[in-house]
Amino acid sequence: MDDIQIQGTSVSALGLGTWQLTGQSCRETVETALGMGYRHIDTAQAYGNERQVGLGMDAAAVDREDVFLTTKLDGSNRDERSVRRSTRESLNKLGTDYLDLLLIHWPNTPWMASLSETLGAMNDLVEEGLVRHIGVSNFSPSLLDRARDISSAPIFTDQVQYHPYWDQRKLLDYCRIHDVLLTAYSPLARGGVLDDPALVQIGNKYGKSPAQGALRWLVQQDGVAAIPKASSREHLEANLAVFDFELTDAEMERIRDPSKVKTGVQFVRSQLPF
Numbered sequence: 001m002d003d004i005q006i007q008g009t010s011v012s013a014l015g016l017g018t019w020q021l022t023g024q025s026c027r028e029t030v031e032t033a034l035g036m037g038y039r040h041i042d043t044a045q046a047y048g049n050e051r052q053v054g055l056g057m058d059a060a061a062v063d064r065e066d067v068f069l070t071t072k073l074d075g076s077n078r079d080e081r082s083v084r085r086s087t088r089e090s091l092n093k094l095g096t097d098y099l100d101l102l103l104i105h106w107p108n109t110p111w112m113a114s115l116s117e118t119l120g121a122m123n124d125l126v127e128e129g130l131v132r133h134i135g136v137s138n139f140s141p142s143l144l145d146r147a148r149d150i151s152s153a154p155i156f157t158d159q160v161q162y163h164p165y166w167d168q169r170k171l172l173d174y175c176r177i178h179d180v181l182l183t184a185y186s187p188l189a190r191g192g193v194l195d196d197p198a199l200v201q202i203g204n205k206y207g208k209s210p211a212q213g214a215l216r217w218l219v220q221q222d223g224v225a226a227i228p229k230a231s232s233r234e235h236l237e238a239n240l241a242v243f244d245f246e247l248t249d250a251e252m253e254r255i256r257d258p259s260k261v262k263t264g265v266q267f268v269r270s271q272l273p274f
Helices: 023-036 050-059 080-094 115-128 141-150 169-177 189-195 197-206 210-219 233-240 249-256 260-270
Strands: 003-006 009-012 040-042 068-073 099-104 131-137 155-161 181-185 224-226
Touching: 023 040, 023 050, 023 233, 050 080, 068 080, 080 099, 080 115, 099 115, 099 155, 115 131, 115 141, 131 141, 131 181, 141 155, 141 169, 155 169, 169 181, 189 197, 189 210, 197 210, 197 249, 210 224, 210 233, 210 249
Parallel strands: 040 068, 068 099, 099 131, 131 155, 155 181, 181 224
Antiparallel strands: 003 009
């Protein structure tokens, strides 16, 4: 497992996303993943599974300090009081006394608290030691720049949808300049990469699946971490097996330039709530 150094902190380049994982399945998946070597776990208040994630971490024979744990503020928890209250509730559900990373899940809308108020409350949590790093999710480069200007604590990451059909080069350039991690969710384009001709051909060359090729493409980029969701042991193992080969520059560019039709289909799919 490769690590990325951001702002003096080490974080695994490949983590476990837990969106749509619930109940016993979620708990068992987290426990199994940690037992296999995962050390980067991502959840959110909106996922409704923080308690199960915490139980899975507790069941695994892994020291808390060895796990990089992320959760995200729900849209209803953006004012100062709600940020502080909900974060403490998340800590209780997760069974831990600190978070490695707390994110604003989506940009604040006009009827929410201001970005300054939300970030101010998050900064207070850092000062109190309840949160080690703060970040954002689904922020454009310009909004990320604004967040960095407002926050006294460094913005550690921008977690965004990133895969071969969703170009994030402008954001990635910005993140690299300012030592911000780009965390890629939906890295397999909700299954869209599985029948991609280029990924099939490249995967065959290395004895890898198209999904493994897509994950390798992401983690081979400087400053990018990926958090694919998986629930079966088979998929957990397959996702980890992307650090024993390296794509050529030509292959990296070929994967980055998929067909416009495929890109359009994946854009529509990304907007669906299922």
